[in-house]
Amino acid sequence: MTQWRIEGNYMETCSCDFLCPCPTSGFGARPTNGDCYFALAYRIDRGNYGDVKLEGRSFVIAGYTPSVMGEGNWSVGLIVDAGASSKQVDALSKIATGSEGGPIANLAPLIGKVLGVEQRPIEIHTNGMSTSAKAGELLDQANEGVPGANQSEPIYIDNVGHPSNSRLALARSTHSHLHAFGLNWDDVSGKNNGHFSAFNWSGGA
Numbered sequence: 001m002t003q004w005r006i007e008g009n010y011m012e013t014c015s016c017d018f019l020c021p022c023p024t025s026g027f028g029a030r031p032t033n034g035d036c037y038f039a040l041a042y043r044i045d046r047g048n049y050g051d052v053k054l055e056g057r058s059f060v061i062a063g064y065t066p067s068v069m070g071e072g073n074w075s076v077g078l079i080v081d082a083g084a085s086s087k088q089v090d091a092l093s094k095i096a097t098g099s100e101g102g103p104i105a106n107l108a109p110l111i112g113k114v115l116g117v118e119q120r121p122i123e124i125h126t127n128g129m130s131t132s133a134k135a136g137e138l139l140d141q142a143n144e145g146v147p148g149a150n151q152s153e154p155i156y157i158d159n160v161g162h163p164s165n166s167r168l169a170l171a172r173s174t175h176s177h178l179h180a181f182g183l184n185w186d187d188v189s190g191k192n193n194g195h196f197s198a199f200n201w202s203g204g205a
Contacts (some may be wrong), residue, residue, distance in 0.1 A: 007045060041139070059080045078093060
């Protein structure tokens with residue numbers, strides 16, 4: 001295995017109503033609508049996979065689970081930003097599927113189908129309590145943090161089993177549009193779940 005490390009910021013939305021029961025139940029609870037669509041977007045500020053530099057690259061893990069996440073049978077696809085070289089795409093594909101260790105490796109047994117890899121221009125933005133991600137025509141999503149006692153900071157949940165971070169900001173999705181790998185989901189209700197946080201992953205030898 002190749003030694004690697006990436007760190008930066010992430011945001012996500014999913015089709016569960018706020019608050020999603022999955023991370024707080026160790027993936028043991030049923031999604032609020034029975035099944036769940038999700039898209040996790042990552043912007044890498046620093047990182048490498050062996051001698052392949054990954055600073056400035058972005059990727060999205062998009063997927064669907066038909067029932068309780070812990071029961072498996074997930075369908076997952078990867079979107080890598082259009083500026084990534086073939087070596088960078090290969091590195092991020094290995095990281096995002098867990099084949100080279102790291103947090104996703106713990107979830108790999110739950111993945112029943114890998115839907116493929118696409119490249120698109122990816123934009124991931126954070127502005128205070130607002131986060132958004134767009135990947136060409138495949139993904140357009142945004143969320144707003146849920147303010148805590150300090151209205152300029154979100155409420156956090158801590159010590160959760162989530163691959164991005166054990167501490168996540170709570171957010172509500174303002175819109176989610178996913179049309180990739182045969183996965184189709186649209187929501188503008190403002191009722192769906194979101195999270196954001198920093199992430200720091202490593203794996204390999």
